[in-house]
Amino acid sequence: MRHVQANGVRTYVTQVGEGPDVLLIHGASSDIGVWTPTVFPALKPRFRLTAYDRPGMGGSEERPREASTLAFQAKVATGVIDALELQRPIVMAHSYGGAIALRLALDHPDKVGGLVLIAPVAYEWPGGVSWHLYWSAHPLVGSLFNHVLSRPFALAAAKEGTRKAFAPSPLPPGYFDAAGVGRAIRPSAMRANAFDLIPLKPEIIAQQHRYPELAMPIALLAGDGDSVVSTSIHALRLAQILPNARIEVVRNAGHLPHEHAPNGLIKLLDWVESAK
Numbered sequence: 001m002r003h004v005q006a007n008g009v010r011t012y013v014t015q016v017g018e019g020p021d022v023l024l025i026h027g028a029s030s031d032i033g034v035w036t037p038t039v040f041p042a043l044k045p046r047f048r049l050t051a052y053d054r055p056g057m058g059g060s061e062e063r064p065r066e067a068s069t070l071a072f073q074a075k076v077a078t079g080v081i082d083a084l085e086l087q088r089p090i091v092m093a094h095s096y097g098g099a100i101a102l103r104l105a106l107d108h109p110d111k112v113g114g115l116v117l118i119a120p121v122a123y124e125w126p127g128g129v130s131w132h133l134y135w136s137a138h139p140l141v142g143s144l145f146n147h148v149l150s151r152p153f154a155l156a157a158a159k160e161g162t163r164k165a166f167a168p169s170p171l172p173p174g175y176f177d178a179a180g181v182g183r184a185i186r187p188s189a190m191r192a193n194a195f196d197l198i199p200l201k202p203e204i205i206a207q208q209h210r211y212p213e214l215a216m217p218i219a220l221l222a223g224d225g226d227s228v229v230s231t232s233i234h235a236l237r238l239a240q241i242l243p244n245a246r247i248e249v250v251r252n253a254g255h256l257p258h259e260h261a262p263n264g265l266i267k268l269l270d271w272v273e274s275a276k
Contacts, residue, residue, distance in 0.1 A: 027095030113273075
């Protein structure tokens, strides 16, 4: 584990395993810990996995104002690829990270061998984002909310949010601690997360018409019970318009289908590797 400079951002990275390169991009309210319980153990025997904490999350404490855009987030990903000399890695991404991976493939297709998207955010959705994000990002009361007002309920909210993310399947014993979910409720991480998600809808609208440009192999894994990122709005719609895609929808799984069906994830990764 170490830091590298990625598009001018001091970025925390870790590498495990040996084999073809896979770059891992985590989603919102998380960091590289999301890959620890299942993805690292399942994939490291056959792939070299490079995971990094996005700006403001985990061990990447710096978060420039520009990080609110998917274009900047994609440039950070290219910075990690360049700093570690990854050779056209397959990019595996979860949730909000899927939006970044799509932007990375659109803006820098020469850097990417293919995509594996897990419950990705890809399209405009009805409604907005959670109320607490606006409090967290507020220029006047944000600091008070993040450091004081949220403290009595932040841990309980994070645990309940994790349980709902797994539903309709049960939360695996020990997952909360193994994935380091508690790091997402640190005041600095809460603020960074708010600045990521508040502008996400217009950012998605600006890029969603470009997806048919993507000729690389793209695999999608989603849960049929995902109540966080609708599978029908995002993954299924995306699979229908991509020229070179496969999708697996996992039964009785929520927003973390890779935890529910790691063998399905491996099969999709193998397909992308063979088709790149």
